[in-house]
Amino acid sequence: MTGTFKLLHQAARTFYQLATKTALQCPTALHCYSSPLPHPGTSHLKFALHISSCHNMAEQRYCVEYAKRGTAGCKKCKEKIAKGIVRVGKIVPNPFSESAGDMKEWYHVKCMFEKLERVRATTKKIDDLTELEGWQELQDPEKDLINQHVKELAAKAGAAPTPRKKTPSKTNQSPGAQSTPPAKAPAANPSPLKFSGFSAKPDPSSPAPSSSSGSSLSTAQCDPKHKDCLLREFRKLCVMVADQASYNTKTQIIHDFLTKGTGGDVFHGDTYLTVKLLLPGVIKNVYNLNDKQIVKLYSRVFNCNQEEMVRDLEQGDVSETVRIFFEDSKTFPPAAKSLLTIHEVDEMLNQLSKMTKEEDQQKVLEDIARRCTSNDLKCIIRLIKHDLKMNSGAKHVLDALDPNAYDAFKASRNLGDVVERVLRNRQQGPGGKKNA
Numbered sequence: 001m002t003g004t005f006k007l008l009h010q011a012a013r014t015f016y017q018l019a020t021k022t023a024l025q026c027p028t029a030l031h032c033y034s035s036p037l038p039h040p041g042t043s044h045l046k047f048a049l050h051i052s053s054c055h056n057m058a059e060q061r062y063c064v065e066y067a068k069r070g071t072a073g074c075k076k077c078k079e080k081i082a083k084g085i086v087r088v089g090k091i092v093p094n095p096f097s098e099s100a101g102d103m104k105e106w107y108h109v110k111c112m113f114e115k116l117e118r119v120r121a122t123t124k125k126i127d128d129l130t131e132l133e134g135w136q137e138l139q140d141p142e143k144d145l146i147n148q149h150v151k152e153l154a155a156k157a158g159a160a161p162t163p164r165k166k167t168p169s170k171t172n173q174s175p176g177a178q179s180t181p182p183a184k185a186p187a188a189n190p191s192p193l194k195f196s197g198f199s200a201k202p203d204p205s206s207p208a209p210s211s212s213s214g215s216s217l218s219t220a221q222c223d224p225k226h227k228d229c230l231l232r233e234f235r236k237l238c239v240m241v242a243d244q245a246s247y248n249t250k251t252q253i254i255h256d257f258l259t260k261g262t263g264g265d266v267f268h269g270d271t272y273l274t275v276k277l278l279l280p281g282v283i284k285n286v287y288n289l290n291d292k293q294i295v296k297l298y299s300r301v302f303n304c305n306q307e308e309m310v311r312d313l314e315q316g317d318v319s320e321t322v323r324i325f326f327e328d329s330k331t332f333p334p335a336a337k338s339l340l341t342i343h344e345v346d347e348m349l350n351q352l353s354k355m356t357k358e359e360d361q362q363k364v365l366e367d368i369a370r371r372c373t374s375n376d377l378k379c380i381i382r383l384i385k386h387d388l389k390m391n392s393g394a395k396h397v398l399d400a401l402d403p404n405a406y407d408a409f410k411a412s413r414n415l416g417d418v419v420e421r422v423l424r425n426r427q428q429g430p431g432g433k434k435n436a
């Protein structure tokens with residue numbers, strides 16, 4: 001199915017016009033992959049469409065699921081949302097009771113995006129949906145439908161969302177799904193938008209913040225052979241941070257690492273790259289790999305049973321699933337010792353992000369695993385999933401770099417520049433070597 005999905009990506013542009021014009025169920029055989037209407041009962045799917053206001057940084061949470069009973073009305077058009085079709089819920093605080101938890105306002109997919117379109121002046125950032133929790137559990141037609149809307153919205157706003165290799169843009173409809181074709185051609189050169197809370201520099205032409213050039217001072221101060229550059233030490237840091245409940249303590253631990261290093265005297269690692277890797281959800285590579293695809297490819301690499309892996313995935317942590325099956329692999333055992341550096345990891349992840357074909361992705365994933373212990377690979381999968389599970393946000397990480405780093409990053413969204421300035425200030429500061 002993934003193969004077909006990929007094919008669909010490639011054929012998408014052509015299909016899109018045909019499919020939207022005619023709203024055919026199945027314009028050609030290529031469209032005919034299995035996609036039964038999901039059982040309403042099986043899927044309480046939650047994912048956050050990261051749509052955040054650029055003014056107050058508040059993140060509006062959304063969820064998506066197949067309508068359970070068909071009794072709820074759409075908040076926008078007031079029509080009932082038919083049972084079994086996908087609906088988007090805006091999660092709002094319960095106005096009557098703080099302790100009673102959140103409430104959801106439901107929308108047709110189309111209605112939600114119409115609404116988003118209207119508020120786009122103040123609200124922005126629809127992230128790469130495939131990265132979102134629970135997203136991969138959606139059936140493909142619904143994924144495609146929502147992806148299409150995201151793409152349209154981004155196009156109208158004059159910038160692409162997180163760059164994707166191939167954007168699925170067909171509108172294959174399951175019966176009852178929102179079948180209104182997305183609006184026609186995007187307006188030419190609409191006003192530049194502020195993308196997300198971090199905005200400030202709308203630059204649709206630049207590929208991704210992750211490709212910013214980094215910091216030359218950081219590179220200069222780094223000894224690539226030093227222990228501070230090892231993935232193993234980075235992993236330990238992540239575990240220590242994750243284990244702490246207090247955000248102040250999390251920040252302190254990262255701060256200590258970035259200033260004193262593993263030896264406790266001076267940090268010999270790459271400040272820029274360390275911070276970048278600590279923010280996988282912010283400084284992003286896009287990999288086009290969801291949990292099921294990761295499991296499928298690694299089941300081939302490890303020569304183990306894919307179905308068993310998929311079943312294990314129900315535990316909810318793909319990185320742990322991969323780790324367990326890696327350890328059990330007879331034909332592809334993990335490395336005995338962890339010697340990977342974060343530079344090597346970064347390089348491999350960059351490679352992976354350039355691959356669009358499944359076999360190419362598998363090749364890179366295999367090359368990565370060949371050099372990994374099971375814990376290394378677990379950490380790398382988390383990087384691929386853009387979540388180190390440290391329960392800490394960009395602010396807690398950047399505060400560890402410098403008290404002003406977070407605000408500076410929000411303004412420029414250029415981590416390389418922020419790190420460069422922090423390091424320069426340190427050099428020139430009271431304790432620095434070169435007092436100007």
Ligand SMILES: [Zn+2]
Nearest residue numbers: 074077108111
């Ligand atoms: Zn509606």
